[in-house]
Amino acid sequence: MPRRLLNRDEIRTLIALMRDLFDHYDHLRTTNQLAALIQFPKIPPVLSESIAVHLFTTGVMIGQIADGVSVTGSTSGGDIVINSGGTPVTVEVKATAGSAFQHFGDKDIKADILVWLHFGACFRDRGQETITAYLLVKPQKHFPTAGRITLRRFLKVAGADVLTFDVNLESLSPVSLPTNSGSITTPSSEASR
Numbered sequence: 159m160p161r162r163l164l165n166r167d168e169i170r171t172l173i174a175l176m177r178d179l180f181d182h183y184d185h186l187r188t189t190n191q192l193a194a195l196i197q198f199p200k201i202p203p204v205l206s207e208s209i210a211v212h213l214f215t216t217g218v219m220i221g222q223i224a225d226g227v228s229v230t231g232s233t234s235g236g237d238i239v240i241n242s243g244g245t246p247v248t249v250e251v252k253a254t255a256g257s258a259f260q261h262f263g264d265k266d267i268k269a270d271i272l273v274w275l276h277f278g279a280c281f282r283d284r285g286q287e288t289i290t291a292y293l294l295v296k297p298q299k300h301f302p303t304a305g306r307i308t309l310r311r312f313l314k315v316a317g318a319d320v321l322t323f324d325v326n327l328e329s330l331s332p333v334s335l336p337t338n339s340g341s342i343t344t345p346s347s348e349a350s351r
Contacts, residue, residue: 161231164208166330172205173280173327180281198255201277206253207237209330210273210291214240214249218325218332219273219293236265238273249273250297255281258309262301272297276309280327288333293321 164172179199186193213219214229227242238249250269252260255277266272274292292312294300300316301307313320318338326333 161204161207163211163231164204166212169205169208169212169330170328172202176201176205176281177284184282198257199281201253201255203237203251203253206251206275207231209275209289209325210249210251211238212330213273213291213325214238216330218323218330219291236269240271247271251275253277254309255279259306260309261304261306262297263304267298267301267304269297271295274309274312287327288324289327290322290324293336294319 176199183193183196183199186196210219211229211231227240229238229240231237232239232248236248237251240247240249247270248265248268249271250266250273252262252266252272252274253276254260254274256279258276258278260274262272272294274294276290276292278286278289280286280289292309294312294316297316300319321336321338323332323336324334325331
């Protein structure tokens, strides 16, 4: 049975809770030096997967989905499956905050589609209302082996094959038209220059 995904209201609520959690984390770090030993909170996979499913089903990610096509959580250990009655399309979803690095496992690079949602500072900066979504078809073409990767390297290696667009967190709608990422920089990559 696929994992239960969040609806739009639950997505918004979980984002608000994540912001509260990061506020508390930052407060602890300013009041007790031992708090520096605590790792940053992880973005819950159900949040990123639910956002990705919403973007697919509303046509934001790959255009309007035809009647009879479903987008659901996977029952086989992956993240998302797009099924039209034929061969299922596997989708793996990665999410990052300010650090912008991930580990690509075998199932990530072997997926038909890889979606990377970059939240940047949105959990620490309540004024940041957008995230950036990256979509790569056949990631194994660019990343033949599993391993750790930064968003900057991901964009450099996959280049123009990456579809990029910004998404408003409140409406979960695009705020920019999808573009190819060959020459696009992200806020994280700008900071690391």
